[in-house]
Amino acid sequence: xxxxxxxxxxxxxxxxxxxxxxxxxxxxxxxxxxxxxxxxxxxxxxxxxxxxxxxxxxxxxxxxxxxxxxxxxxxxxxxxxxxxxxxxxxxxxxxxxxxxxxxxxxxxxxxxxxxxxxxxxxxxxxxxxxxxxxxxxxxxxxxxxxxxxxxxxxxxxxxxxxxxxxxxxxxxxxxxxxxxxxxxxxxxxxxxxxxxxxxxxxxxxxxxxxxxx
Numbered sequence: 001x002x003x004x005x006x007x008x009x010x011x012x013x014x015x016x017x018x019x020x021x022x023x024x025x026x027x028x029x030x031x032x033x034x035x036x037x038x039x040x041x042x043x044x045x046x047x048x049x050x051x052x053x054x055x056x057x058x059x060x061x062x063x064x065x066x067x068x069x070x071x072x073x074x075x076x077x078x079x080x081x082x083x084x085x086x087x088x089x090x091x092x093x094x095x096x097x098x099x100x101x102x103x104x105x106x107x108x109x110x111x112x113x114x115x116x117x118x119x120x121x122x123x124x125x126x127x128x129x130x131x132x133x134x135x136x137x138x139x140x141x142x143x144x145x146x147x148x149x150x151x152x153x154x155x156x157x158x159x160x161x162x163x164x165x166x167x168x169x170x171x172x173x174x175x176x177x178x179x180x181x182x183x184x185x186x187x188x189x190x191x192x193x194x195x196x197x198x199x200x201x202x203x204x205x206x207x208x209x210x211x212x213x
Contacts, residue, residue, distance in 0.1 A: 089185040092129050095154055096183055102152075103145050108137040111176070121184070130182045139163075142177050149181070157182040 100110060112134035119128040135142065142163075149156050158179055165176040 089127060089129075089187065092183050092185045095156070096129070096131060096181070098152070099149060099156055099181060099183075102148055103135060106145055106148070107141050108135040108145055110135050112178075116180075120187070124187060127185045127187050128182050129185060130180050132178070133181050134176065134178045136174060136176050138172050139175055142175065155184045157184070 096115075100113060103110060110133070112132060114132040116130040116132060119130070120126075121128055135145075137145075146158055146161075149158060158181055161177065161179045163175050163177045167174050
């Protein structure tokens with residue numbers, strides 16, 4: 001390119017041409033370098049913002065997961081406690097025998113031990129096994145028995161308590177007490193199991209766990 005004609009231009013035209021050249025250079029730099037890089041930077045910033053958002057969401061999920069794990073562990077602990085309180089039906093007989101043995105150990109005289117009809121609890125999730133009981137013994141001994149039953153690890157509900165026929169024997173006030181002892185069991189049906197057949201070791205209807213007629 002012959003640029004000799006520029007030398008012959010008046011000074012103000014030379015300045016004008018120089019200005020136009022500078023503007024053209026700046027425009028080319030802006031168009032071919034600055035804008036593409038600026039767009040790339042904006043895209044990268046947008047990607048970084050998305051990544052930050054995803055990191056925040058995932059961090060919240062991790063924190064939520066940790067919380068859910070703690071809650072799940074607590075629920076599993078509570079479930080284990082409930083299962084301990086609610087034995088399977090096969091273990092109810094031994095539980096009721098534990099109750100009767102407890103009364104015998106503290107000095108109660110069992111006059112009646114009569115299992116009643118099993119009832120299905122709400123939702124069919126558990127069964128109630130009631131037993132009509134009559135015992136003789138001291139008032140404080142009977143109260144101690146009820147307190148001991150309430151502290152058993154498995155649920156046995158005492159209801160319909162009636163006390164009567166007081167008498168004094170050897171300086172002790174003895175009373176007759178009737179009540180209903182209800183054990184609760186988790187229903188776990190098994191294929192081919194005869195549910196009407198009493199569990200091995202269960203007290204017979206009208207039987208006396210103390211062995212005294």
